[in-house]
Amino acid sequence: MMRQHLANYILTPLFLINFICSFGQENIDLLIDEMSIEQKVGQMTQINLGFLSSNVDQHDGKVKQIDNEKLKRAIEQYHVGSILNTAGTAYSIEKWHKILTDIQDIALATPLEIPVLYGIDAIHGVTYTKGSTLFPHNIGLAATRNPAIANQIAAATAKESRASGLRWNFDPVLDVGRNPLWPRFCETFGEDPFLVATLGAELIKGYEQDGLSENTAVASCMKHFIGYSDPKSGKDRTEAYISDITLWQKHIPSFKAAIDAGASTIMINSSMINDVPVHGSYKLLTELLRNKLGFKGMIVTDWEDIIRLHERHKIASTPREAVRIAIEAGIDMSMVPNSFSFCEHLIDLVKSGDISEDRIDASVRRILILKRDLGLFTNAYPEKDAVQNFGLQEYKSLALNSARESMVLLKNQDNVLPLPKNKKYLLLGPGANCLSALNGCWSYSWQGDNEEVYPKTSKTILDVFQERFGTSQVLCDVKSEYSNATNFSINFSDEEINNVDYVILFLGENAYAESPGNIDDLTLDHNQIDLAKRAVALDKKVILVLIQGRPRIISDFSENIDGIVNAFLPGSMGAQAIVDVLFGDFNPSGTLPFTYPAHSGDLLTYDHKNLSAMVRTAPNNKTYGGYHPAFKFGDGLSYSDFSISNLKLNADTITTDEKLQISFQLKNRSDLDGTKNIDVFINDHYASLAPDVKNLKDFTKVFLKGGEQREVLMELDRDDLFFYNAKGEKLLEEGSFSVFIGDQTATFYLKK
Ligand code: BGC
Numbered sequence: 001m002m003r004q005h006l007a008n009y010i011l012t013p014l015f016l017i018n019f020i021c022s023f024g025q026e027n028i029d030l031l032i033d034e035m036s037i038e039q040k041v042g043q044m045t046q047i048n049l050g051f052l053s054s055n056v057d058q059h060d061g062k063v064k065q066i067d068n069e070k071l072k073r074a075i076e077q078y079h080v081g082s083i084l085n086t087a088g089t090a091y092s093i094e095k096w097h098k099i100l101t102d103i104q105d106i107a108l109a110t111p112l113e114i115p116v117l118y119g120i121d122a123i124h125g126v127t128y129t130k131g132s133t134l135f136p137h138n139i140g141l142a143a144t145r146n147p148a149i150a151n152q153i154a155a156a157t158a159k160e161s162r163a164s165g166l167r168w169n170f171d172p173v174l175d176v177g178r179n180p181l182w183p184r185f186c187e188t189f190g191e192d193p194f195l196v197a198t199l200g201a202e203l204i205k206g207y208e209q210d211g212l213s214e215n216t217a218v219a220s221c222m223k224h225f226i227g228y229s230d231p232k233s234g235k236d237r238t239e240a241y242i243s244d245i246t247l248w249q250k251h252i253p254s255f256k257a258a259i260d261a262g263a264s265t266i267m268i269n270s271s272m273i274n275d276v277p278v279h280g281s282y283k284l285l286t287e288l289l290r291n292k293l294g295f296k297g298m299i300v301t302d303w304e305d306i307i308r309l310h311e312r313h314k315i316a317s318t319p320r321e322a323v324r325i326a327i328e329a330g331i332d333m334s335m336v337p338n339s340f341s342f343c344e345h346l347i348d349l350v351k352s353g354d355i356s357e358d359r360i361d362a363s364v365r366r367i368l369i370l371k372r373d374l375g376l377f378t379n380a381y382p383e384k385d386a387v388q389n390f391g392l393q394e395y396k397s398l399a400l401n402s403a404r405e406s407m408v409l410l411k412n413q414d415n416v417l418p419l420p421k422n423k424k425y426l427l428l429g430p431g432a433n434c435l436s437a438l439n440g441c442w443s444y445s446w447q448g449d450n451e452e453v454y455p456k457t458s459k460t461i462l463d464v465f466q467e468r469f470g471t472s473q474v475l476c477d478v479k480s481e482y483s484n485a486t487n488f489s490i491n492f493s494d495e496e497i498n499n500v501d502y503v504i505l506f507l508g509e510n511a512y513a514e515s516p517g518n519i520d521d522l523t524l525d526h527n528q529i530d531l532a533k534r535a536v537a538l539d540k541k542v543i544l545v546l547i548q549g550r551p552r553i554i555s556d557f558s559e560n561i562d563g564i565v566n567a568f569l570p571g572s573m574g575a576q577a578i579v580d581v582l583f584g585d586f587n588p589s590g591t592l593p594f595t596y597p598a599h600s601g602d603l604l605t606y607d608h609k610n611l612s613a614m615v616r617t618a619p620n621n622k623t624y625g626g627y628h629p630a631f632k633f634g635d636g637l638s639y640s641d642f643s644i645s646n647l648k649l650n651a652d653t654i655t656t657d658e659k660l661q662i663s664f665q666l667k668n669r670s671d672l673d674g675t676k677n678i679d680v681f682i683n684d685h686y687a688s689l690a691p692d693v694k695n696l697k698d699f700t701k702v703f704l705k706g707g708e709q710r711e712v713l714m715e716l717d718r719d720d721l722f723f724y725n726a727k728g729e730k731l732l733e734e735g736s737f738s739v740f741i742g743d744q745t746a747t748f749y750l751k752k
Contacts, residue, residue, distance in 0.1 A: 042079025154206025186549025
């Protein structure tokens, strides 16, 4: 009835807009009925802005001119429904508005007037808008154990993104950092599934707010489904072997939590698990993601990942077959992104009957619903009144506070830290004077390593030292190019060195993103290790600040370092935050979200099996005791002196319907106010599937004034005590469990 009704109208622009906005999904179906196969396939196509520019070399880092003719061809001839990325580098808000206006002008002048959906990676702040605030990367955010701050960061990012005219953010990364070699480890919330799920869900809520049509919200994109983060080789986009049990226990929970939090879209893992490329897997994309996890939103591929089913994975003998496999598996939108091959093959597949039109209609429907929800049919253009939400001072404070809270004090021999403010400091190491190292990947450029594009107001650590202490107290000749040879030597006279009281080493990694960050050895670069050893030989107090996205091994020299702070990739206010922590203007509270390995051959996560850490103590006698990382998951010191005591449970036995109430005393034994992050772990003593030695089930942050003591209450229930089997069923088994908080343990029995 409605269908006939629509066919009787001449589709005027105003009619269509009102029609889509004022009615529900049914009306989107009517629009779909009006669309040709070419128009439908176009909606499913996402093209890279760089491909529509004068110079198509995508990764030369140069700024490119957008070519209006190419843009028109993409939208008018290929009906392209989505565009992503920048053509080179970060743009000003004005430039973004101009680009997006040009794009929508073309789209709205086509017969069906369907607006273009623009997607961008704004993964720790709005990467590609000049002057945006960059926050700590997820790996540091995880150390804050602060879901509220994650939510606030996402909300600020959504506002700056929307102010730029960008309504779809390819974030959050929900991959669980199970392999510290992986160059995207810094984009994760670390190795624990519960931590990733909790903070990931907060990012989703912060991005999507109370609805996508608000000019403060963006559509989020969970990524990369699934099993991307534990490649066997540690290299990016290489194969993983993950059992169904491990997939359920470790990798699925964060996606499940994000789906439940209302995530609108999802991006797929470029790689393969158990020899099956995920982009070609009906089992993973349709049976698992759609049917079992109940995801209703839109599925987008990652970069070029359909064609790669043919070119790299070799499961499709032709590019056309690659398209068929991916669409049948469940893909809605192809991030092609540098050709129109996807359109051509999919049109042919539908016209030849190899793919049904109903199948593509289902994808087009999801894409149009997303566009409608984002308010694009009402106003496709950048919203002028959203611009007032850009560049607010409160984002800078948020960036500073989150960076401060992320710092993990790993070692503080004889309370060498905080440092006195009236001494002389020698700053060494490439991180001392480098913005890229502080900000890491996705910082005004993809790799984040272009010092030139950072805002002029950005500060390196050297800048902050000089600002606070003047030049007379600070000795440093570190150059801003990270790998400059000077940065690995100590170029000062004996007399100058004699006057120094403290040597502060800033070591770690320069910015990298994705496969350019592949490494063969987790050990810190040898130039940096040599420098550290020479620093130690100066016979001063030596402090090490690690600015890095993954735990580079420091066992060669860490024993001789007096104080160690892991600063992760703290973002645009990172230098200030580091100096605040070093001098006690902020009392550190961050706790490690991963296991910091001591040796490159020992990369056990904290939640390993009993078997992994068995050691032989005598012939025919093996016992648990072989787990010796440099620092443990949850480690992190404070300048206050906290103690945890008197751990108590409300019952020795609970039934599966009862809650377990936990209490303990937290005391600040020092005079200094401080915050303590507390992780709650459990261990299932015996289970029908080998249990982990422990699992994180909850965490909290408690602020205590100097000398204060408080009883802390926490609660666990059946949702904390089950485990998954290979089918994804939750098993709750009778038996005893231990609770671990700090060095306290208590045991209870779960009765069915
Ligand atoms: C990355 C994604 C990203 C996409 C678009 C890919 O190379 O794997 O995480 O969203 O590029 O920039």
